[in-house]
Amino acid sequence: MLSARHPEAAVHRPGPVVPSCAGLTMTASYLAESTPGAGPGFLFRIENHTAKPVTLAQPVPSSAHWYAHVGGRWLWRASAGRGGALVDAIQEKGPMFAYQPATEPGDPHYMAIPAHGVQEWTELMRDHPAIDYRPSCAMCNYPGEDEYRAVFAYAYLPHAAEHVPNLLTCGLRSNPVVMPLLSTTRR
Template sequence: MHLFKSRTFTPRTFVHCALRIVSPLFIFGISAASTVSAAVHTPGPTVPLCSKQIVFTASYLAETKPGEGIGFLFRIENNAAKPIKLAEPVPSSAHWYARVGNRWLWRASSGQGGSYVDAVNERGPVFAYQPKSAAADPHFITVPAKGNYEWVAHEHDNAALAYRPGCAICNYPGEHEYKAVFAYAYLPSADEHAKDLLPCGLRSNLVIMPPKRESK
């Protein structure tokens, strides 16, 4: 007489049993991770990207004088019927992409405002920078209706422009080809009384950068 009835375990049965054990643990893990993430993640306000009537472009400028640092030529074309006003610094952020095979993958960002809320949706909203209080001596850029505005800025003028396309834990070994996207998204603070500021975000074209080797 057999005290225990034998049971044949097929691959399908094994998977089913394993899922019965793992699934609750997996769900618990996701729930716990979500709780921790929700506790520490505090995203800022968001704004939509501007319509295609407003175009923001950038071009790389090599260093021409010792100590000058790299620079960029920026241009805003305003094809709208009204002038637009932006709070400096413009751009307010830089986003660096590295070449991996045939793809360009995001590696790092600097500055504030202009990051995608959803990286998959390239026409979706972006996070905006909103200071806690108004700047003591604010400066603005105004682009006339049906007009454009061009300027040159170097990394010494705007810290977000510094060529820092990655970090020790986010780069793959051997990466040295990079592109940059420059962005702007700003909302005034509660005590700031600047009128008619651009209520949407801007992101530039992908700017080809010179190869950057790892420093030894």
């Protein structure tokens, strides 16, 4: 669709949006390289405080959002992955943009968490592109950066032909994860 003011410009239509989940929490912790050549990673944990089991479509998390501390403010640096970006950055517990596949997934994988259950796992950055630490770009570096944080997220809506019991249709965001200085994580 073209705009009347700018006939050559397409009208922006944001993707689907989901609310933040109630009764579920996702946390993450940075893990330094423990095996030579393996690289760093993260320990993830999802707690289901509800009386119902939930299922999440892999990958979990589906996105990462990187922030740098400059002076007295936290500034966004970069995002990677799909699903989980905040619709309004001021509302940390607000709605998130969700990933929804355009075609039915060919070989989907899911993670199940029982009612009142916990799922914990480790992901290496090298094995999960959405969590690879990449907040460096010549145009977006801030002078005086001295601390870094990462927030991981998950937000997924199924394809119309995808029927999975207890599939989570709300979004999760992790705690801000303290990251080492950029120079210590470059590979």
